[in-house]
Amino acid sequence: MPRVTRGFKARRRRNKVLSLAKGFRGGKHRLFRSAAEAVDRALCYAYRDRRVKKREFRQLWIARINAAAKMNGTNYSRLISGLAKNSIELDRKVLSNLAIVDPSAFTAVVRATGQAN
Numbered sequence: 001m002p003r004v005t006r007g008f009k010a011r012r013r014r015n016k017v018l019s020l021a022k023g024f025r026g027g028k029h030r031l032f033r034s035a036a037e038a039v040d041r042a043l044c045y046a047y048r049d050r051r052v053k054k055r056e057f058r059q060l061w062i063a064r065i066n067a068a069a070k071m072n073g074t075n076y077s078r079l080i081s082g083l084a085k086n087s088i089e090l091d092r093k094v095l096s097n098l099a100i101v102d103p104s105a106f107t108a109v110v111r112a113t114g115q116a117n
Contacts, residue, residue, distance in 0.1 A: 061096035068099035072110040082113025 014032050020042075021028055021035035028038040066076035074082075083090065090098075090109065099106045 058092060061092040064096040064099055065092060068103065068106050069110065071103075072107055074110060079110060079113060083109075086113055088112060 017032060017036050017039055018029070020039045023029065024035065024038055027034045029035060062076060065079065069076050069079045088109065095106070095109070098109065
């Protein structure tokens with residue numbers, strides 16, 4: 001008696017998993033069972049890391065702002081506090097970019113907060 005191959009829906013499901021496994025090495029891009037495990041794991045990491053990426057960028061921006069603030073005679077926490085007190089609504093991404101691209105403008109912002117030496 002011939003085996004049942006489950007028809008086109010099963011083939012479509014397997015092909016979907018195998019197409020998500022493109023670029024994986026070894027049997028993980030070729031064998032359905034290995035590919036399914038690898039794809040499940042990859043999708044979990046992708047979901048998690050979309051959130052982790054936001055944390056890591058914020059950390060990077062804060063480190064850059066702190067370094068630039070120290071060059072202007074203050075530190076990160078005093079600068080952010082001064083921005084809040086003076087109602088200057090610049091987010092950390094913009095401040096970080098300003099510190100890199102236009103240091104004189106960043107110095108002006110620090111002076112506007114009253115934190116510069």
